[in-house]
Amino acid sequence: MQYWIPASLVASLFISGCSLFPEDVAEQAPETKPVAELKVPAGLVAAKKPAQFDIPAAPNAPVTEVELKSPMQVLALATNSRVEEEEKEARIWFERSEFTGELLPYLRKNVQDFGAEKQIEITQKDQDALVFETGWVSRFEEEGFWLWKDMVEKEQSRFLVVLEPKSHGRSVGLRVQLLEHRFIDNDTKLSAIAQKREEVYFLNRLVDKVATVELAQIRQKKAQSRQITLTTGFDAEGNAAMLTGQPIDSAWSQLELMFEQNGFLVNDLDRTNYTFFLTYQQPEAGFWDSLWGSQETIAVPLTPGDYQLVLSKSQVGTSLSWRDSSGKAFTADQITALHQTLVQIIRKDNIDL
Numbered sequence: 001m002q003y004w005i006p007a008s009l010v011a012s013l014f015i016s017g018c019s020l021f022p023e024d025v026a027e028q029a030p031e032t033k034p035v036a037e038l039k040v041p042a043g044l045v046a047a048k049k050p051a052q053f054d055i056p057a058a059p060n061a062p063v064t065e066v067e068l069k070s071p072m073q074v075l076a077l078a079t080n081s082r083v084e085e086e087e088k089e090a091r092i093w094f095e096r097s098e099f100t101g102e103l104l105p106y107l108r109k110n111v112q113d114f115g116a117e118k119q120i121e122i123t124q125k126d127q128d129a130l131v132f133e134t135g136w137v138s139r140f141e142e143e144g145f146w147l148w149k150d151m152v153e154k155e156q157s158r159f160l161v162v163l164e165p166k167s168h169g170r171s172v173g174l175r176v177q178l179l180e181h182r183f184i185d186n187d188t189k190l191s192a193i194a195q196k197r198e199e200v201y202f203l204n205r206l207v208d209k210v211a212t213v214e215l216a217q218i219r220q221k222k223a224q225s226r227q228i229t230l231t232t233g234f235d236a237e238g239n240a241a242m243l244t245g246q247p248i249d250s251a252w253s254q255l256e257l258m259f260e261q262n263g264f265l266v267n268d269l270d271r272t273n274y275t276f277f278l279t280y281q282q283p284e285a286g287f288w289d290s291l292w293g294s295q296e297t298i299a300v301p302l303t304p305g306d307y308q309l310v311l312s313k314s315q316v317g318t319s320l321s322w323r324d325s326s327g328k329a330f331t332a333d334q335i336t337a338l339h340q341t342l343v344q345i346i347r348k349d350n351i352d353l
Contacts, residue, residue, distance in 0.1 A: 072200035077211035090199035091175040099217040103172050104165050114209040132161040157181045159202050176203040230353045232339050235319040239329035242320040244353045251318040254351050262345055274311035298344050301337045
């Protein structure tokens with residue numbers, strides 16, 4: 001009798017199989033009924049039908065090849081550059097800034113320097129030095145395989161570079177126009193889209209030159225404005241120490257950046273008493289550093305081992321007391337030698353101390 005329940009359950013499933021497994025929904029296609037055309041009352045205009053937006057066929061239109069390439073965009077890489085909406089030409093606008101001075105001479109110099117760097121002949125074509133013409137600019141492509149690869153010249157172009165200053169002198173447009181183009185291996189002509197791509201590509205190279213010069217000026221100004229306040233002196237206990245004008249919390253965070261890059265390993269720290277427990281090991285330049293031309297590491301005048309660095313508030317900002325592993329303070333000579341090296345590291349790593 002203990003088997004009658006499963007048996008009756010199986011029987012009931014077979015009997016009610018039709019209701020448990022309904023027909024596939026995809027097979028039950030709904031019945032479609034045509035929709036009567038909308039009747040528009042007198043005095044009103046019917047809405048446009050989708051077919052009214054279709055492009056009519058042109059039976060006699062010539063078949064042209066379509067370029068399957070993304071369009072080139074003018075890149076406003078410099079902070080003082082912009083591109084106007086609905087611009088049809090290869091043109092970008094520059095605004096006068098604290099780094100440019102007089103904008104027109106600044107852009108003239110960048111155009112001439114670009115030609116000198118890229119070995120492109122650039123000739124002034126007017127008395128006002130607003131129109132320049134380039135020599136042939138070559139485009140190369142890589143051909144071959146592995147050790148037999150070579151850069152092969154494929155095409156050449158000549159451009160007109162026009163400076164378009166506004167009357168107030170604070171804005172100057174830089175426009176590029178393709179004068180002549182030729183392929184090395186054939187006589188194929190550029191399409192209108194390809195011609196615009198060539199103009200925009202050359203314009204972007206000019207803008208990149210301006211942006212590079214601007215970035216160098218920004219870095220130079222930042223380096224000049226940033227003052228290193230780290231000096232030598234004495235802490236509250238009368239021991240030789242280093243002093244910085246930075247608040248103690250700022251000095252703490254900046255020291256952490258310095259440790260990571262210059263051979264110091266932070267074994268432990270006591271944030272309550274502002275104490276670092278360090279191990280110093282002179283860093284060695286690795287293979288990748290030499291390969292990519294990284295800056296030479298600066299050796300700190302410390303023997304490899306354990307040290308302590310204690311920060312405390314002072315009248316000028318923060319004092320940095322260096323001690324050995326047993327807590328003995330550094331001598332004045334040790335502090336002086338260490339200070340000279342840390343100033344070099346601060347300049348190299350752009351640390352605020």
